[in-house]
Amino acid sequence: MSWVLIVCWLLFNASYAFADVKTKQTGGIGKKGACFSRQNDQWSYKISQLKANWYYSWGRELREARPKNVEFVPMFWGKWFKDDDIEYLLNLKNQNQIKFVLGFNEPDSPNQSNMSVDEAIALWPKLEAIGLPLGSPATVNPENKWMINFMQKADDLGLRVDFICVHHYGGKNVQGLLHKLHQVHQRYNRPIWITEFAVADWNAKSTGQNRHSAEDVLKFMEGILPALESLEYVSRYAWFSASSTSKPLGRATLFDENNHLTALGRYYASFQPTKK
Helix, strand or coil: CCHHHHHHHHHHHHHHHHHHHHHHHHCCCCCEEEECCCCCCCHHHHHHHCCCCEEECCCCCCCCCCCCCCEECCECCCCCCCHHHHHHHHHHHHCCCCCCEECCECCCCCCCCCCCHHHHHHHHHHHHCCCCCEECCECCCCCCHHHHHHHHHHHHHCCCCCEEEEEEEECCCHHHHHHHHHHHHHHHCCCEEEEEEEECCCCCCCCCCCCCCHHHHHHHHHHHHHHHHHCCCEEEEEEECCCCCCCCCHHHCCECCCCCECHHHHHHHHCCCCCC
């Protein structure tokens, strides 16, 4: 075999291996997703309108009313689950209905799942036992003390955390979010799923007084989505669409009060990564 053929063979196998790793991280589908509670009015319709490739609803149950041809990703929101819930997801896995599992939702927050690191660590092997790629707990800040301690203990005990779930509710700075993602990847050395993100003004006293205009948020989205598509270590992302009346997040909503797509929602729905 000539050296030219050898080089070509090596390059082919390297590219094939890389593609296989990338496929395992994303599940072989597009990165763009959606997150809506099943208590949200017309949640299934909204997910379909956004042309999402995947979705989650902060729960484990796969509903009949789910959007068709959109992958469901179950979540263990907090510590209140039973062995029957594990068995339920094992059955979904065996039916090829699910491919990933998400860990606890903001366990560092008293207003969310509110768990200690030790509580989360003690329950983690049960989530691992499902045998699917498993996302980390999604903390308020992915580099806060809770998350750092959890990941350190998980690594020390040999527990499996396959990808890092990130929440981000910052300003309109695209580079700021990209820098944050770079730091998270450098710290934990795992693929990233951004399971909640949006532009927020936490000091807003009303939607009208929110310092971020709808145009500001749209410009942010136009900058960040192509960037996320280009980052190999970002496997998936899902914009968080709050109520249009939310003081901090109303300008970042994808749907108006009549459940129609906003200008931001229309952009998110129409966005497709550039073919390479």
